[in-house]
Amino acid sequence: MYKVTILGSGAAPGVPSIALGWGCCDANNPKNCRTRTSTYIEYDNTKLLIDTSPDLRWQLLQNHINSLDGVLYTHSHADHLHGIDDLREINRLKGGSLNFYATKDTVDVIASSFSYLLAKPEKGNNVSMQPSLVANEVFYYKEFYINNLKVLPIRLVGHVLPSTGYIFNDGEVVYIADYRKLEDDILNYIKKPVKLMIVPLTTTEGSRFHASFDEVMSDIKRLAPQKAILNHMAAECDYDEIEKITPQNVEPAFDGMTLEVE
Numbered sequence: 041m042y043k044v045t046i047l048g049s050g051a052a053p054g055v056p057s058i059a060l061g062w063g064c065c066d067a068n069n070p071k072n073c074r075t076r077t078s079t080y081i082e083y084d085n086t087k088l089l090i091d092t093s094p095d096l097r098w099q100l101l102q103n104h105i106n107s108l109d110g111v112l113y114t115h116s117h118a119d120h121l122h123g124i125d126d127l128r129e130i131n132r133l134k135g136g137s138l139n140f141y142a143t144k145d146t147v148d149v150i151a152s153s154f155s156y157l158l159a160k161p162e163k164g165n166n167v168s169m170q171p172s173l174v175a176n177e178v179f180y181y182k183e184f185y186i187n188n189l190k191v192l193p194i195r196l197v198g199h200v201l202p203s204t205g206y207i208f209n210d211g212e213v214v215y216i217a218d219y220r221k222l223e224d225d226i227l228n229y230i231k232k233p234v235k236l237m238i239v240p241l242t243t244t245e246g247s248r249f250h251a252s253f254d255e256v257m258s259d260i261k262r263l264a265p266q267k268a269i270l271n272h273m274a275a276e277c278d279y280d281e282i283e284k285i286t287p288q289n290v291e292p293a294f295d296g297m298t299l300e301v302e
């Protein structure tokens with residue numbers, strides 16, 4: 041069984057944002073208060089985080105998450121990465137290193153911008169004093185396992201940076217990060233009915249780098265999930281307004297939303 045928690049459902053500026061405030065969002069609806077993107081996914085006894093939002097400390101405290109088996113990265117943009125320093129607390133509780141998984145470009149950014157966080161076995165890394173993250177490079181369309189969870193990284197196109205989506209257990213859960221377009225052959229990699237799809241909306245009009253509401257809806261139709269969750273929403277997306285225009289199997293995300301998938 042999977043347990044998924046949307047830790048942060050907001051786009052890069054969060055909602056309210058410094059520049060736009062609440063924008064189109066109703067300030068009285070707590071579901072519109074959005075921190076930046078991170079998602080927690082638990083499968084059997086495997087506990088994973090997808091991305092480390094700049095709001096990670098608050099998200100882990102709010103959701104009582106204090107142990108992880110690994111972190112999957114989608115890309116190296118600040119709104120998905122810059123909470124990485126908070127992982128040192130997980131290291132400390134674990135008393136050991138923590139694996140993260142990312143494509144080479146993201147591993148390179150972490151190694152250059154956050155080199156102090158990487159494990160240094162030659163120095164006998166003492167995790168109570170020093171953080172200790174271990175890079176595991178992943179490759180598009182090459183599956184790997186974390187315990188008994190099968191993970192397939194997929195290439196998402198059209199965002200400013202290439203980003204990585206993840207297909208879990210042949211398609212039971214599909215996680216899409218910032219993207220403009222899904223590659224045409226994505227269905228070849230989905231071998232089971234999709235129970236849950238998480239996909240970023242950002243804004244309804246979309247942009248050069250983000251799919252619009254209509255494009256997201258057509259991608260949801262292609263994958264035909266039992267349930268789809270719209271994530272990564274900016275101040276242009278009011279929760280109730282988005283809910284009104286989505287079909288029954290699609291719901292906007294909110295911070296702290298939990299989903300169970302059998």
Ligand SMILES: [Zn+2]
Nearest residue numbers: 052117119218
């Ligand atoms: Zn983003």
